[in-house]
Amino acid sequence: MSDTVHPYIPNSVPEVKQEMLRAIGASSTEELYSDIPEQLRLRRQMNLPQPIAAECDLVRHVMSILAKNRTCDENISFLGGGCARHYVPAICDEVNGRSEFLTAYAGEPYEDHGRFQALFEYQSLMAELLEVDVVNVPTYDWGQAASTSLRMAARITRRSVALVSDTVSPERLGVMMNYCTPALRIIPLAHSRATGMMDLADLKRKLSAETAAVYFENPSYLGSIETEGDTIAELAHQCGALLVVGADPSSCGVMAPPSRYGCDLVCGDIQALGMHMHYGGGLGGFIGCRDEERFVMEYPFRLFGIAETSVPGEWGFGDVAYSRTSFAQREQGKEFVGTAAALWGITAGVYLSLMGPKGMRELGATIMQKSQYAAARLSEIPGVRAPALDAPHFKEFVVNFDGARCTVRKINDHLLAQGIFGGHDLSGDFPELGQSALYCVTELHTQEQLDRLVDAVSCAIEGGECRG
């Protein structure tokens, strides 16, 4: 790169480079690669685009590409299903943008005390929301959290079958299927076509002495709320299985957390708690449980604990039961642990600190009101059923267009042209639901936007061009 010293590489300055080479008795950097056999050397320059080294040119280049994106804040989005647009308090972005947190990694509990405390607080705040005693430093996402919950249950019960509701998210199920193979067999559990709730007869048929865990999501991927959690817990426990429930923490200010109806391991995603969607990059997974050694010792992830220090009144922090991890014991540890989503954990802690008990309750209530309003208004449109499942729902719900003889695809094309991202098309993953879409409404939607959606859907259907 000619003689220009790139701002990211200070020791490219020729005099400095020479001085350092001299200090180590080498004539060139080439000499430092003497252990690499000639046949492995790439003896040509890599074929990459010409660099855009000046920062202002780089900004122009990158922003011109990003300008091609059409975003959820420029449009009205009803996409959910595991990632949704919620309000992100300014302080969340302020804290996770701090150089200290953004660029720290794996320091000791001394110089990185703040990282440990912030993540301990995250665990503690989540524990209050979920009413559990243990929560981990975040893993990748809900899919990973559900997968590991099932494997934890398998190790705790020494069994190898997981019964999984067939209303879980296809994305998460994809993660679970890969992650649990070959240790566990995943058997789907049927749901009621009318309500979306678990088919208890099917559960009873499938529970056996091999069942390690029963897993469902509440609210389900289809938005419906399972009201028979206590019965499911009882049935699972009767045959020695654990109950694992996936929960949306943004619902926990108004909905009973799963621990209240007998859930042993609760898992889910923290994206709703202060993270931008980032095209899916804002996800982070949690697992919560009671403070029992047999549970704690099966976590693969880091668990930060509080402690005293040599100075009275001072809080210290560190790794609880580190010996269970793969960091300590490689393949003899529990599954594996590595870099995942810690910064989002810190951010979710900030979010919950800001929201407090009232904020979480009001958030849940506002979401339920707006979501119910949207469904009620959509159902006024002839041929549209919303919610298509006869059960209470939280922020997501199914909208069915069969009565209007329209395809979701065509309706969504029509909406897109008007700056509305319609609900996710379910007809591929859930063909039994017919032409249905998953709509998601949060506290950010206004009545005016919801009314606009209804008008646009009406218009699409009345126009007739959306017929399947």
Added chain:
Amino acid sequence: MARAREFHQARWNEPVIFELSRRGERGMLVPEAEPGIRERVGDGVSRLPDKMIRRDMPALPEVSQMRVLRHYLRLSQGTLGADLNVDVGQGTCTMKYSPKVNETFVRSPKTSELHPMQDDSTVQGALEVMYSLDLFLREISGMDRFSFQPGGGSCAILAMASIIRAYHLVHGEADTRDEIITTIFSHPSDAAAAKVKGYKVITIREDKDGLPDFEAFARAVSPRTAGLLITNPEDTGIFNSKIAQFTALIRNVGGISGYDQANANGILGVTRAREAGFDMCFFNLHKTFSSPHGCGGPACGALGVTSELADYLPAPVVEKTNAGTYRLSCDLPHSIGKVRCFHGVFPAVLRAYAWIVSLGAAGLEEAARIAVLNNNYTLKRVTDLAGADAPYAAGRRRIEQVRYSWEQLYRDTGVTSEDVTRRLADYGCHLWQSHHPFIVPQPFTIEPTESYSKDELDEYIACLERVVAEAYSNPEIVKTAPHRSVVHKTDDSWFDDPAKWAVTWRAYLKKHGSEREG
């Protein structure tokens, strides 16, 4: 001459957030549903059956907004990020500069306000970045296709182990091939993630040069071998010049070789996975490619494979159409499915893209060469210190990092590697003790990267020098450290005793609440 600076980290003695709670304070207000909505649906919550309603409120703290801000800013000041220190002491992790301009790209609504299930036509910018980075990494590695779905290096290792399993399943050999080979100086997850996929793990120990023992490796390879998961250079920083013979042996028995290139910072443009005979590799975009570490993620393990394995990648992948547009494709007949929801951590992809575009081919190679120069310079300086040593391969050059030992220091003074890491905090430095097991006694690992100037490296070494001098003259001050950090030496007995440990504040109150009141 560089000197250890007189340092004191911020010590706010900040309470736990729950201790700041004052009934009635609010940090954030939430929008209420409009009157028209309330009229139509009422309070919303009553729609739930009684037993599903949470009547009480979660016991979250009640804290006003500015106090929350101050609390977390104080905690941030008690965290020594790479932006603040000469962060060369976290070897294997490539704590390089994460350019600030790239944060502006990530924080733009054009990035942050994208939903992963948006119509492809609305995310052409994002897909273009993913597609372009795929092309760049193909050239950098010699692989034929990349997926950005893995949410970190360990997740990428899991994906590699999953592909190994899927490949042998397709070829009817899943039952007979039940072993994966790795090496002791490869990352712990190379062993652990292989075990998750049901494999028996064979770990090859080091030979006298610190490299994986080739004879032992050759004996371990058999028709039961499903694959190899290996780093090169390993944690020692010594390049394994026989690496192509390792992959050839694996290939000869029908196994798959996966290259853990989480850290590839010393060899960009110098040597590639393809020429070394690998079928797969992955790069941690949060290491070599400059995405910040974020206290441990979010991150991306960019996974590349040869064309023979392209159909096994997690779905979807990005394709360019004949019309020049981009789309997500799930047309991967043998796909392992998913290793993370949606498309991975797009911000990491975007930062890596911008970093590569800024440097270009020559700049990438210069980054690697300077990283290696910095490392060998540091090696010379550290091994000149009393009590320090770089075991194995004496006199040979290292690539991007070195695993050192304080064994001599320990013998001379009783000061351990852990003591040194604590004392270095008093000088504003961080030093990592290395992965377990401690094959090298009293280990530490330094990786200077290309980001720090010679003066800064000299300063870091001056800090080491100072602590070594203290160890010989006044070991107590090292053993009882830290003294000028955020907190003092922690009572570790709290962490391994189930009766005592507390992973949350509520668990703390349950177990220790009465002591507290007393």
